[in-house]
Amino acid sequence: MKKVMVFGSNGQLGKTIQDFINKDDFDFRFFSRSEVDITDKNSLKSAFNELGFDYCVNCAAYTNVEEAEKNIEEAFLINAEGVKNIAEVCSDRQVKLIHVSTDYVFDGEKRKPYSTFDSTNPINQYGKSKLKGELYIQELLKNYYIIRTSWLYSLYGKNFLKTIISKIENDITLNVTTQEEGTPTSCADLAMFILHIITVDDLPYGIYNFSANGSTTWFGFAQEIVRNHDTKKLDKILPTKSFKTFAKRPEYSVLELKDTEKYYGVLNSWKKSIKTIIEHYKN
């Protein structure tokens, strides 16, 4: 039975993974931030005191893109130095690392889906800090999976899907930007891919893209949420171009999925995954 540790277990991805594990197939240990702070190497090492881990899944990150512009040091401390700590300990203890990264390592200028071979050029502090984390892993480890994903949503925490549902339930009209194109990704789909990597245990190491299939704008994403949740409220979602944010965001960050699908099969369309999660939401 594979023994797996997970950091950042109280985040939306960490919680979703907990929903999907079958305790007969895996031996999982989940560590929230209060149990293991990845920026504190001693705290991190203590999690490895229990021997025999096959995989470490890192879901811990500084994920507030807006705040990262102001709290640059903290974003880098967690997304770069914290990840370096994990990579060092994984290397010492020969534990394979599955680390989650982001479409925001790209600048969005390509306007065609980004493959894992395309040059990175992050345009905000969050993206820069996540890229630095990726580079540490590549420098320190051979046995790693870096999964770049985009626009995550789930039933947990604070995310776009939950925000839109809560606003329309309160009859609030929303202006949503049409300026960025990307792909909403369900944490449930990503959790299944992570479990697949652990189960098959022989996927080639390296960088993988993971999102749903297809692309849309945040406006299209919001419309699809409302269409599934309460179609009568579709008129509450209005398109806007001028949506001011503190952090610059890539205007295009669709990920090329061919290589991932070669190993994993065809990925769900973004609309199908939204439908699935909203059905859960309603039950």
Ligand SMILES: NC(=O)c1ccc[n+]([C@@H]2O[C@H](COP(=O)([O-])OP(=O)(O)OC[C@H]3O[C@@H](n4cnc5c(N)ncnc54)[C@H](OP(=O)(O)O)[C@@H]3O)[C@@H](O)[C@H]2O)c1
């Ligand atoms: N959300 C997205 O749209 C998106 C898009 C692309 C990629 N990603 C990547 O996907 C991964 C999962 O994201 P998510 O949406 O699940 O994030 P999330 O919900 O914000 O969860 C991140 C978790 O990391 C924990 N954490 C923060 N600093 C830590 C530290 N120093 N030590 C240990 N834990 C720490 C947080 O704890 P507290 O809650 O206590 O702060 C939180 O539980 C991240 O690597 C993120 O960069 C996310």
